[in-house]
Amino acid sequence: MTISNYYLPQGREVEIFKGAAANGLPVMIKGPTGCGKTRFVEYMAERLGRKVYTIACHDDLTASDLVGRHLIGAEGTFWQDGPLTRAVREGGICYLDEVVEARKDTTVVLHPLSDHRRILPVERTGELLHAHPDFMLVISYNPGYQNLMKGLKPSTRQRFVGLSFNYPDADREVLIVCQESGAEKNVAQQLVALGNDLRRMKDHDLEEAASTRLLIYTALMINSGLTAKEACSVCLVEPLTDDLAMQQAIGRLIDVHF
Amino acid sequence: MEEFIGDLWHRVVTRQAQTDYPDAQVELAVLTPQLAPFYRAMGGSPGKVLEASQPRAFNTQRRLVQRIAGTHRRFSVSWQDERSVRLPPSLALFPERDINEDLYFWLTALAAKQSYLQHWFIDNLRASYELLAEKPGLKKTYNRLVSAVINQRELLTGSSGADQEGEMAIRQALRDPGCIQSLPRTKVGLLPVPLWLYPPPMQIVSIDSEDNLDECESGMATVSQIYGSRKEANRIDDSKETDGLLIFQLESLFSWTEQVELDRCQDEDDEDNLASAVEDLDIISLSRQRRAGAAKVKFDLDLPSVHNDELPVGDGIKLPEWNHQKSQLVKDFCLLQPMLADDAVPVAIPEHLNRTACHLKNRFAKLHLQRQWQYRQPYGEELDLDAWLDNETSPVCSQEEQPCFKARTANARELSCLLLADLSMSTDSALNADQRVIDVIRDTLLLFAEALSGSGDQFAIYGFSSVKNKQVRYNLLKNFSETYSDQARGRIIAIKPGFYTRMGAAIRQSTEILKQQKSQQRLLLIVSDGKPNDIDHYEGRYGIEDTRHAILDAKRQGIQPFCVTIDDKGNDYLPYLFGSQGYALVNDVSRLPTLLPKLYLNLVGLNS
Numbered sequence: 001m002t003i004s005n006y007y008l009p010q011g012r013e014v015e016i017f018k019g020a021a022a023n024g025l026p027v028m029i030k031g032p033t034g035c036g037k038t039r040f041v042e043y044m045a046e047r048l049g050r051k052v053y054t055i056a057c058h059d060d061l062t063a064s065d066l067v068g069r070h071l072i073g074a075e076g077t078f079w080q081d082g083p084l085t086r087a088v089r090e091g092g093i094c095y096l097d098e099v100v101e102a103r104k105d106t107t108v109v110l111h112p113l114s115d116h117r118r119i120l121p122v123e124r125t126g127e128l129l130h131a132h133p134d135f136m137l138v139i140s141y142n143p144g145y146q147n148l149m150k151g152l153k154p155s156t157r158q159r160f161v162g163l164s165f166n167y168p169d170a171d172r173e174v175l176i177v178c179q180e181s182g183a184e185k186n187v188a189q190q191l192v193a194l195g196n197d198l199r200r201m202k203d204h205d206l207e208e209a210a211s212t213r214l215l216i217y218t219a220l221m222i223n224s225g226l227t228a229k230e231a232c233s234v235c236l237v238e239p240l241t242d243d244l245a246m247q248q249a250i251g252r253l254i255d256v257h258f
Numbered sequence: 259m260e261e262f263i264g265d266l267w268h269r270v271v272t273r274q275a276q277t278d279y280p281d282a283q284v285e286l287a288v289l290t291p292q293l294a295p296f297y298r299a300m301g302g303s304p305g306k307v308l309e310a311s312q313p314r315a316f317n318t319q320r321r322l323v324q325r326i327a328g329t330h331r332r333f334s335v336s337w338q339d340e341r342s343v344r345l346p347p348s349l350a351l352f353p354e355r356d357i358n359e360d361l362y363f364w365l366t367a368l369a370a371k372q373s374y375l376q377h378w379f380i381d382n383l384r385a386s387y388e389l390l391a392e393k394p395g396l397k398k399t400y401n402r403l404v405s406a407v408i409n410q411r412e413l414l415t416g417s418s419g420a421d422q423e424g425e426m427a428i429r430q431a432l433r434d435p436g437c438i439q440s441l442p443r444t445k446v447g448l449l450p451v452p453l454w455l456y457p458p459p460m461q462i463v464s465i466d467s468e469d470n471l472d473e474c475e476s477g478m479a480t481v482s483q484i485y486g487s488r489k490e491a492n493r494i495d496d497s498k499e500t501d502g503l504l505i506f507q508l509e510s511l512f513s514w515t516e517q518v519e520l521d522r523c524q525d526e527d528d529e530d531n532l533a534s535a536v537e538d539l540d541i542i543s544l545s546r547q548r549r550a551g552a553a554k555v556k557f558d559l560d561l562p563s564v565h566n567d568e569l570p571v572g573d574g575i576k577l578p579e580w581n582h583q584k585s586q587l588v589k590d591f592c593l594l595q596p597m598l599a600d601d602a603v604p605v606a607i608p609e610h611l612n613r614t615a616c617h618l619k620n621r622f623a624k625l626h627l628q629r630q631w632q633y634r635q636p637y638g639e640e641l642d643l644d645a646w647l648d649n650e651t652s653p654v655c656s657q658e659e660q661p662c663f664k665a666r667t668a669n670a671r672e673l674s675c676l677l678l679a680d681l682s683m684s685t686d687s688a689l690n691a692d693q694r695v696i697d698v699i700r701d702t703l704l705l706f707a708e709a710l711s712g713s714g715d716q717f718a719i720y721g722f723s724s725v726k727n728k729q730v731r732y733n734l735l736k737n738f739s740e741t742y743s744d745q746a747r748g749r750i751i752a753i754k755p756g757f758y759t760r761m762g763a764a765i766r767q768s769t770e771i772l773k774q775q776k777s778q779q780r781l782l783l784i785v786s787d788g789k790p791n792d793i794d795h796y797e798g799r800y801g802i803e804d805t806r807h808a809i810l811d812a813k814r815q816g817i818q819p820f821c822v823t824i825d826d827k828g829n830d831y832l833p834y835l836f837g838s839q840g841y842a843l844v845n846d847v848s849r850l851p852t853l854l855p856k857l858y859l860n861l862v863g864l865n866s
Contacts, residue, residue: 060631062644070647077651124648190394196300204304204833205295245291251301252292252363256393 006179007036007043010168017044020161026114026137028157031165033210036176037140040165041095050134051092053083063109067122079125086112088120091134097140102150107156113137114159121189159232167212170196176212181219185226191215194257198236205249206240214239228258266660268327275327284358286310293366294830297343298447302370305799307830311336311344314459318449318702321414327417330414336365341798343369343596344826351452352406360399361452366662368455369394375457379431379441382454386435406431406455412451412519422447436488487527492723532811571734579727592763594730602752611704611851618655618705618855619712631664638665674716674775675740678768679753681721681733686755689847695787696755701851702785703735703750711742715862716777719746722764723756726794730763731756738775760805761790765819769812781861782812782819785854789831806835820853 029037032157038054045052055066068082087094099107112119118131139160159224168176170192170217177188192215199209214235221231232254239245286293288306298304314330324330332345345365349358365649367757372385390397406427423442428451430437450456519579576590632638634645646662685696703719710717721733733753736746763783772780789800809819821832830842844850 041672065645069644070651072647077647081649115693124651151845178623193392198303199297200301200304201295204298205838207839246295249292251297254395256363256367256395258395 003043003046005039005043005046005247006176007039008167008168008172008179009175009231010172013040013163013165014026014044014047016161016163018048021048021136022185024118024131024133024136026110028140028160029138029140029165030143030162031140032167032211032214033143033208034112035165035167036212037165038095038097039132041093041138041140044178045093048093048134049134051087051133053087053092054095054097055083056097057099059101059103061106064124065105066106066109067120068124070124084109084113085120085122085129088129088131088135091132093136093138096139098139100141103209104153107153110137110139110156114156133231167195167209173212176220177215180216181223183219183223187222188219190257194232194236196256197253197257198240205246208240210240216237220255229254232258269325271323272329275321275324275329277336277410278350279353280350282353282358283346284355284362286362287347289359289362291829293345293362295404296363297370300367300370302343302366302579303373304834305802305831306338307342308366309342309344310334310347315861316450322736329601333448334449335452335518336454337370337375337458338369341457345369346452349452351410351861354404354406357402357406361403364396364399364403364453365392365455368453372455375455376458378454382451383431383435385455386453390435395505403453404733407432407451422665429547433555447725453684455603459747463700496741502508509571511565530631536608552807553723563741569598571598575767577730580613580804582800587807592730594732594767597733599733599749601754602745602748604748605751607708607747608703608751611708612700614710614852615705618709622709622712622855629674629705631666633664634661635663635665636661638663641665669687669783671780672776673781674772675718675777675858675862676738676772676784677703677706677719677783677785678764679719679735680759680784680788681753681756681758682724682759682788683755684759684788685722693848694755695847696753698824698847698850699785699787700751700753702854703753705743706849706854706858707736707746709858716775718771719750720764720768721756721757722760724760724763724792725757726792727760727763727796730760732764732767738771756793758792758796759788759790759801760785760792760796761786764807765812769808769815769817772812779862780817782817783854783858783861784819784821785850786821786823786825787794788823789827802835809835818861822850822857824850827862 017027029040031037042052055061064082066082066084066195068080068085070077071080077181081089084094086092096102096110110196112121113131118130118135120131122129123129140143156210166200167173173192173195174185174188177183177191178185181188183191195210195212195215198206202209218231218235221235222228226234233251236254237250285309286308294308297308299308310332313334315332318330318461320330336343336345338344341368345362349361351357351361367389368382368385371389372381373383379687386400390400409424411429425448427441428448431441432451432453572684574593574595577592577594578587578589579591580586581588633642635642640663642662642664645660645664649660649662679699679702681696681699685699686694688694689698707717707719717736718738719735723732724730733749735749735753736742740746761784765784768782772782787795790805791797792801796804812819817837819840821836822844823832823841824844824847826843828841828843833845835841844853
């Protein structure tokens with residue numbers, strides 16, 4: 001079987017995910033933005049031969065957005081399954097991205113699915129769905145964003161197998177940047193070194209560190225003909241900060257690398 | 259006339275001797291906002307700050323005109339210690355502005371690379387070599403800097419035999435930092451190399467003085483601050499009883515820097531004279547022998563007498579403190595004493611704040627509760643299609659009219675806020691003719707309390723100051739359970755400047771109090787006017803690290819700390835303590851009272 005998604009494991013996360021899948025346990029993935037959470041889920045889905053239903057959570061997401069609702073059609077109303085219900089019926093990975101963005105009362109519908117019962121009561125149609133053996137629930141969030149207004153209820157958290165992600169170490173990151181962008185190794189090495197310098201500024205000077213994704217974007221832009229400095233400026237400086245002094249400081253840092 | 263000629267001569271001769279390019283001058287203060295993040299990104303310790311260094315004397319060979327003009331004797335070189343990185347206050351070495359700027363960035367990168375210096379020559383070369391190998395982009399800058407430096411050295415140094423060898427070695431080392439391993443000895447000191455870091459100024463620290471520092475602290479009534487850079491200081495052994503006696507022949511007194519055993523403690527001169535003497539001296543020697551002049555008052559023990567003091571509540575609370583050198587939390591190190599101003603008289607809101615207070619109160623009252631979409635309402639602004647469909651398709655369809663509107667209505671907000679005010683001695687300083695910092699803080703607390711009492715959010719107000727670890731005074735101004743009344747207002751109005759700022763202990767106690775609140779969101783708002791400090795070892799890095807530890811701990815407990823400061827140097831250390839989004843610097847102090855309530859709204863996400 002060939003896998004189209006490229007993923008380079010950082011630790012034992014592949015084995016852990018497989019173990020959780022074999023036991024029907026839900027998984028919670030924590031990590032900063034752009035460190036490979038979504039890619040990992042897609043990769044694992046492909047390896048396990050399951051379909052992924054991705055739901056990007058937002059603060060107006062209601063339980064019926066997950067479970068399903070009645071819609072009006074030419075023939076009157078009909079029931080439309082939500083992504084969660086579809087995954088429960090057909091078997092597959094239901095992936096809730098940035099789950100803390102969703103309101104807390106919404107995430108409560110996940111509770112009966114994420115413990116030993118593995119059921120989903122669909123109130124509006126009066127159904128009680130037993131999850132397909134291949135059904136798996138995966139949620140992800142970025143602990144850095146978590147302010148006090150938003151957070152996971154402890155009772156929700158306690159139902160999951162937790163995996164903590166971070167940016168890969170320099171050697172792995174170079175491989176990833178090369179693989180994803182097709183950049184030359186020395187360019188990737190400098191980009192990764194720059195990225196690691198920028199990550200030191202997190203909390204102190206920058207709200208968010210430069211993600212692997214941003215480094216890949218930069219490498220892609222360099223490949224398509226921009227100079228390294230231009231690419232860094234548009235892909236790293238601008239997305240990271242609006243502050244002029246900080247932009248100049250990062251500009252200096254880029255000069256040091258290229 | 260004599261003075262005029264002298265002045266003219268001075269100007270002419272210094273211009274002749276000048277090798278700087280004032281037109282291309284770059285100031286450190288202007289570049290610091292860029293240099294500081296750059297330093298951290300290059301791997302420098304985030305706790306260190308960038309500061310201006312003081313010129314120090316170098317025994318170099320000077321040209322005749324330089325000797326006549328008296329220039330080129332002292333140079334500002336870069337160095338670093340535990341606490342800070344010192345860079346020259348301004349650079350005008352090269353004719354082009356951008357090379358001078360590049361030099362600042364190079365020095366910053368080098369300082370981040372080598373955290374300690376064992377051997378000046380070898381360590382600088384090694385660090386330069388490693389830096390150039392790691393960061394290929396620096397090569398171009400470095401080469402440009404080196405050729406500029408070498409050009410300049412060729413102009414400055416003559417070509418006399420013995421020193422030439424050392425000079426050549428330096429130039430070679432600059433060109434190729436990977437090759438030379440030792441520097442030949444020279445009779446006269448070599449011209450300082452602006453591209454390298456120098457060791458910190460000599461310090462003789464081991465003193466055997468019988469006087470205990472704890473017993474007598476400086477009692478100066480006013481503190482005149484010498485702005486700009488710090489002075490080199492060393493400590494000397496002054497235990498012998500030869501105060502002020504010159505024990506050498508006067509002919510041998512060459513310069514100001516010769517040690518003159520001048521006992522400044524008993525010098526009753528004006529402050530101005532002291533300040534100008536400080537400006538003139540290269541090195542200030544301190545001794546631990548203190549016999550304060552009769553006119554001065556011992557200060558740190560000047561606690562209010564038992565009768566005048568506020569009521570201590572209980573025996574005090576023991577709190578830990580973080581020692582960053584040992585990397586451990588020292589248990590029960592601080593004694594925090596809750597204080598209550600029991601004799602404060604209840605008062606109404608002061609006249610001058612009345613209007614603003616009313617305005618704020620009304621504004622906050624409107625925000626009483628957060629508005630959110632509510633579904634399945636009997637009436638509302640929009641149709642709730644989901645609810646209608648749901649009703650239509652329900653297996654047990656009701657014939658009665660079902661609520662199928664959605665409306666935006668208020669929803670309860672669960673929030674507790676503890677305001678912690680810094681009541682240290684520095685708040686006693688005057689702001690303008692009729693206001694002190696403490697007056698502004700008092701107004702701020704009052705307006706904040708008025709505003710929040712309108713919103714219905716849970717809040718408490720405490721103040722703190724400290725005298726070493728034995729007494730951290732924690733003033734209760736309003737606690738969570740009492741309603742905001744004239745009584746609490748009286749306590750706020752009665753606040754007065756206290757002692758020092760042991761911030762860590764106060765934050766730990768506030769964390770404890772907030773933890774007992776059941777609200778979902780808990781906010782710890784700190785209003786401060788300066789760095790954490792106390793008269794014992796609690797200053798500089800120690801205080802910063804302890805405070806940071808306390809803040810991280812509060813965050814771990816689910817409390818959201820936020821600092822509002824009026825310290826214009828706050829940008830140096832606050833990001834390290836609170837994170838870049840965790841503080842606000844108020845430049846115009848008089849606006850603090852009106853800004854704080856606005857800030858609060860932003861913090862709790864109500865201002866959208």
